[in-house]
Amino acid sequence: MSEHIYNVLFLCTGNSARSVLAESIMRKDGHSKFRSFSAGSQPKGSVNPFAIRVLKSLDYPTDGLRSKSWEEFARPDAPVMDFVFTVCDNAAGETCPVWPGQPMTAHWGIEDPAAVEGTDILKEAAFVAAFRYLKNRIAIFTSLPLRSIDKLSLGTKLRDIGRIAGATSGQEKAG
Structure with missing residues (x-):
């Protein structure tokens, strides 16, 4: 019997930095289950060049990374998502x-490295x-016993992950 592969979508407003970092981290670190x-x-x-530079320097995949609209994943022919994480406060406050x-x-907000x-x-x-904060969250998430945890407990754990070191206060500026 084959193991279920979970689809995970990371959202941000511009899809050029944090969400792209998270996509690459999950692609490598969660490749067997996600x-x-x-x-x-x-x-x-376009993807921020510093995101590409950091991913390459840490030996994370950059092939196929691109900045795209979340509408691609709301269409009937899109992959069905099991998890959707917002990684910036603006996207968390928008109507998805x-x-x-x-x-x-769950919301896993961290400061925008592109704003520095x-x-x-x-x-x-x-x-x-930003890479380290996201990698820590993803490591905790990928270690959860997804098949054996009830939905209510899982939801609590996902929200708790968003509150660990590096979490934003929820007052990020638009940009």
Whole structure:
């Protein structure tokens, strides 16, 4: 009997940094049990070059990463999601499309590394920090006994993951 592969969608407004980092982390670290996707409510149209640089430097996949609308995943022919995580406060506050299959959802907000101004070293450091926060959340999530945990307990655990180190206060600026 084959193991169920769970579909996971990471959402952010621009789909150029945090959600893309999360998609790549899940693709590598959760490859045997999870299939990952990312999207945005207002996609920027390209992936932030610092996201690509950090992923490559840490040996995470970058092939096929692109900035795209969450509408792609609300269509009838889209993969049915098991989990949808918002990784920025703006996307968490927006009215999301109706996801086929009624996936479990949670908010895992972290600061936007693309909003950091200054030198390239400072910008890259912000992306490395975002990567680490997301990697920690994904590691905890992928270690959960998904088949044996009831839905109410799972929902609580998913929300708790969003509150660990690096969580935003919920007051992120639009951008």
